[in-house]
Amino acid sequence: MARPKSATSSFWTAVWSIVWKDLRIEQHTRQTMSVMLMFSLVVVVMFNFALSTDLDAARQVSTGLLWATIILAGTLGLNRSLSIERENQTIDALLIAPVDRRGIYLAKVISVTIFTLLLEVALVFIFTIFFNKPFWQPAALLVLFLGTIGYVAAGVLITSMTIQTRSREVLLPILLLPIVLPLILPAAIATAEIVSLQPQMDTVNSSISLIAAYDLAILAVGFFSYPFLVES
Amino acid sequence: MNMTRLNRTVTILNVLAFLSLLVSIGFIFLYAPIERSMGNVQRIFYFHVGTAWVGSIAFFVALVAGALYLWRPQRRWDTIALSSVEVGLVFLTVTTAAGSVWGKPAWNTWWEWSPRLTLITIAWLVYAAYFMLRGAIEDEEKRGRFAAVYVIVSFVSIILAYVSIRIWRDIHPVVFGGTLESAQGAEQGLQDIAPGLASMRMGITLTVNVVSFSLIYLAWLMNRIRLQMLKDEVTTLKMRVAARLQGG
Amino acid sequence: MIQIAGLVKNYGVTPVLRGVQLHVAAGEFVTLVGPNGAGKSTLMRIVATLLKPTAGEVKIGGWALPQHGDRVRRYIGLVSHQTLLYGDLTAAENLHFYARLYSVPDAEARIGRALKQVGLAARQRDPVRTFSRGMMQRLTIARATLHEPEVLLLDEPYTGLDQDAAQLLDDLLLREQGNGRTILLITHDLVHGLDLCDRIAILNRGKIVVSLNSQEVTSGEFLELYAAHTGRKEVTGGK
Known part of the structure; x- marks a missing residue:
């Protein structure tokens, strides 16, 4: 019955089938993307309103606002992605399938990252227009990309915990936001530097290496500790 | 560890911790020289650094206990991790308070959103959230597992934040293993350590403080562990009584 | 096929299973009954x-x-009281997903056959959330047997099924049994569970208190036996 297949190839088959499944669900419902996008728009408009007396001030805080929007909208995406598996307890089906549990973690990181990156495409567009700053620059996109990976890597791990507690959605931001601050701070600083008139490239470079280090470290921790969160 | 041995250890540690606190206070006020530019207020430095040192040790102990729990899920590792985070958080709070009191004369402000102070705030939030996580989980075994994973993630995250403040310039001086960038910050904060004898006296006072705060940490940790063990015992007894009453 | 000896499971300090002994031979159909809180589902989750x-x-x-x-x-294949299906995917997509997870060979043909077997071929392109409880349960069976597991675990599969759906499930189970599957079934319905199985066991307070061949006992005798061991009269017969 067991077909001769190498362990790595069946690992990745499982990862991609879970990603495929998540994308398929999103294709049918469009719930995650629409909720994240709507929420982001509300946040942007709200902050613009709050800062409208001073357009320069709004421009100054725009990078911070961009990242704040991403991480807040991200919690919605994370909650949605992991609560899908709790609706009909499909997480059990994943756990009894001959799939490495770490593969489940990786698949969830990949699918939420895809959703968040799609959101960021829209946000970069919106922010460039609203705040008249070049958020579309390759370096800024790289920071967004790397930052998102680390954020989602920590997010999937923390959400897998909070989703199994009594307080569920409420607990996620309290646990997740402090954990990702060490990532978001350099990311926001680097982004601000890139879109400024005279970017200081050494600040950007050191920030990018910090972000990359965070990505790798949290991915590794998540990869190896996720199995402990789903088996009792 | 059995209860009588633990009780004895706790008593000895309590006495030692108390004595070492007296000794370190003595060193701070009687032995350490008056710092040249800031005067007597600089003496809070020894408390500040001592408690900060203990804070990082406490969180490191929690990390190790968490990893051990995942490796061999035994109740005691969870107890040690919990106790250490709790004590560590208290020390972190003391560090911040002492730093703030010192910051007022040194920087002319209680608080500054400099990278290092931001880091402390993050660390405080991260470890305070640890208790929220624990509080939200009923099942003891699951709570232990989740808390262990969380304590590992948070430590990694704090370490990365620590690395990042080493890279950025900061108003706050670096005491242990300072780098070039932070040297100019040191001038504003600690001031140049007085040469010769005075400097040596400061160093000795600092060492005495670090040692005695470590002792206080150890005593406190053991007290907290003992408390948790007693709590667990009470729970077990309650369960047994309940089972007996139900006719089990 | 399944060997359980001295199985203990505690939740914190609360014991749920206290030394369960159970052997299920290859190809055997065993029904497990017991009052609520006896630890049936816990046992099932451990085996799964x-x-x-x-x-x-x-x-x-x-x-x-x-x-x-x-x-x-x-x-192993598991049918639990949850459907383990994605409501937002279609029936066919659900099966495709599980086929991939289990790297089922010749998936397309097998999925087509499975859908026909459970009478859902016509609805295969509809999202599962629009299905009735009975249809979902049928799809659940198709899902659990898609990779042709040697051991089939069923935890209260009859919950919420109407007469027709229950009949269909019976047929499916008998066929799976005919295919040589080892089956462990948990149910509330003592008489029905007894009819289906080769052997029936009673789990009470975390222990197997009775285990006997279903031919050895009539349903009336078994009900008495059950009452004697658990101190409870279970609702029997109908649903």
């Missing part, structure tokens, strides 16, 4: 590799759990 035992021995096909969970998983 979802829970780790506190102590004792659980072996499936000779592989010990939980150490060899990853070897065992390919050979």
